[in-house]
Amino acid sequence: MSDARVASLQSAVPTLRVLNDPADLAHYGGDWTRRWTPAPLAIALPASIEEVQATMRWAYAQGVAVVPSGGRTGLSGGAVAANGELVLSLQRMNRVLGFTAADRLLTVEAGIALEAVHEAAREHGLQYPVDFAARGSCSIGGNIATNAGGIRVVRYGNTREWVAGVKLVTATGELLDLNRGLVKNSSGYDLRHLVVASEGTLGVIVEATLRLTDPPPDTRVMLLALPSFDVLMEVFQALRARLPLEAFEFFTDRALHHTVAHGAQAPFESVYLYYVVAEFASAGEAGEVALLSAFEYCMEQGWVEDGVISHGDAQAAALWRLREGITESLAPHVPYKNDVSVRVSEMPAFLAHTQALLAAEYPQFDVVWFGHIGDGNLHINVLKPSDMANADFVIECERVTKLLAAALAEHGGSISAEHGIGLVKKPYLGSTRSAEEIAVMRGIRRALDPAGILNPGKLFD
């Protein structure tokens, strides 16, 4: 604790756990982007809302920048502390605080892992339906701060839809208790919704009240092999019209190559260009008939070259692993991640445009496509050649991202569907939000954080 500011914080909030060993600074100062060198001032690990408030009051008085921090699984650098900021980690605030059956509301501290929320919902015979591969590490506070999406958005929507209340500690240390679980509340601006996707720039999310829903139905999982990108939307529309869709995910042969190299089992003897993992609520014999008939319809149209339908949980899990294992299998290849979206109706035109763009601009790179096609959301991962320096690779990727951003603007899309803007997408925010919108956002940020101490440099300057 050599820094005088650390001593001052510890003296202002004597009960606060503060870390500043080099290993802790490195551990808590970065996220999954791994592009910036962590260099925080110190790590604050409050155990209560009061400690968060006291920490923010100190930071406000001292003019110290604060980076709110959850599970640090972010992919846009939103939780990176590379400029002497105080990292305010919610890691120790991870309890379930309460459940009311009549409301189906679960109240949790912000640092709780998504998976623990899933478990708590299950204990009450209900479901928290937002789900994605980082479930064991990411925190609910981070999910809210980025409006996390994932693999069930096509059926259940994004995190936003499940937030019935949020407690937020502001830049000046005040506690706002927003919406408080009410179903109907037309009493002025819904600041709860302003907090969702604000990436730690408007306050520190300390508590959330989450809506739960009916437990998930029994499901069947289907893996399909497709001959071309062109039929992907046709298959989606056909299956959506015929079956109760719980998920619809696609990936390319390059993605399958990496997951199989990483230990997954190849699903078919032949290799195909495109794959879909789809999950459906199964409803007895009638459901089975509908499932087979939908599958046959797609085969007859020539849209599907091969397919398998799960029998039993183990097979379903094995099929899902082909999709969910992608991110992990790519990690050693230092992927540059694009996370873009357009309207579903705009997807065919955008896919064609983007495929041509990337084929022309990235011939030398391994490009892995996957995503949530039913939400209009594509993940385009560019892998770094092993003999290329990371800095050169990023420069080259950013050149192409500029072109991709222009394509998105043309097709009415978004440069970030679900990862957030953070540091990584900040240069391209103008492709998605107009200058007037950014000016309004800047005014709102200033209204809540006049001294500019909350996650400075993230989202926009």
Place this chain on the structure above:
Amino acid sequence: MSDARVASLQSAVPTLRVLNDPADLAHYGGDWTRRWTPAPLAIALPASIEEVQATMRWAYAQGVAVVPSGGRTGLSGGAVAANGELVLSLQRMNRVLGFTAADRLLTVEAGIALEAVHEAAREHGLQYPVDFAARGSCSIGGNIATNAGGIRVVRYGNTREWVAGVKLVTATGELLDLNRGLVKNSSGYDLRHLVVASEGTLGVIVEATLRLTDPPPDTRVMLLALPSFDVLMEVFQALRARLPLEAFEFFTDRALHHTVAHGAQAPFESVYLYYVVAEFASAGEAGEVALLSAFEYCMEQGWVEDGVISHGDAQAAALWRLREGITESLAPHVPYKNDVSVRVSEMPAFLAHTQALLAAEYPQFDVVWFGHIGDGNLHINVLKPSDMANADFVIECERVTKLLAAALAEHGGSISAEHGIGLVKKPYLGSTRSAEEIAVMRGIRRALDPAGILNPGKLFD
């Protein structure tokens, strides 16, 4: 056009239709509250976004206050122009602009009536599920500006859930195109959600892109007579657990008295204290069995004294009329309206508290209760005795609303569930939103409307 400012507006926007006959000023200057004397400067009736922008640029330059105006069916005075404001009516901007089947998105001008949106959705084999009695007169822009709820919230949520995009003209005449129909878009603050429930204080809603959903299922309607308020929540929980609930509305004997006096047919020979109109998706024979068994369960518990289940659309409509006719039947009695909500789990305690409060404070008045119990939303209408002056009546009602607001604060509720704050509930906003929240809202309002020309005096000062 005697006022120089009206001439200046007309000269600044030559194509703009401007009215300022006394009859027009009276017609467009008020809403359903009828408590304030309309006194607008003039009425602007733009036919395009460009005319709205030009009008706002003129108003900003001249420092003229503007009241955005839809169907003027509001119940909180949000569209009242009693202080020389320019009423900016969206009435002529009422077209359907487009539909995309793959997205299930309908784009409309803000002045379109809710009923016309229902019809457009039906034409595409889909449904826009927000619904309430004012459907023929209210506009989508007004629905969004108050986050309108209505009779299907228990199944489909509020207006907010169905808004995929909003175009907003700001105080300075800039056009913001917010979210543009995207399912996933984590690119900074979701200003679309900030606009919902902003009551014309952040800009003029000129266009909306609405999500549509599957067409409504076949349904059956049930009318139940209940012996006490205490069993109301029991009946709700029992039916919700057993049946696919599409609506669950309650009203009291006093409400039935007024609708019958207004021409509806009494449903039972006997008179009971409390009634429920519930609607369920009906699914063939199994559904019929579930419906009867749920009804019998409630009878066996002693929760229900009498009941009827609709056979055919005519009977269903007749049962609904008992609930939907209430507001119209009360109108001649100059009701003072309370529109409050709590969490569903808090409803029993709040009901007991409020019943005792009103019995003690309003013994001399006819108090009519109805509402959306499954959303935690009560409408408490106090009727003016015919021999009482309106001003005295309002003073007396406001005295009791202060007590009600204190009860709401105690039970974690909201002073406005779905009508909005406007002028009527402004004195009580502090019962629902903390001083810190109101300060944040004030800062946001100032950021978007620095000159304070948008609906001044509404929501908060």
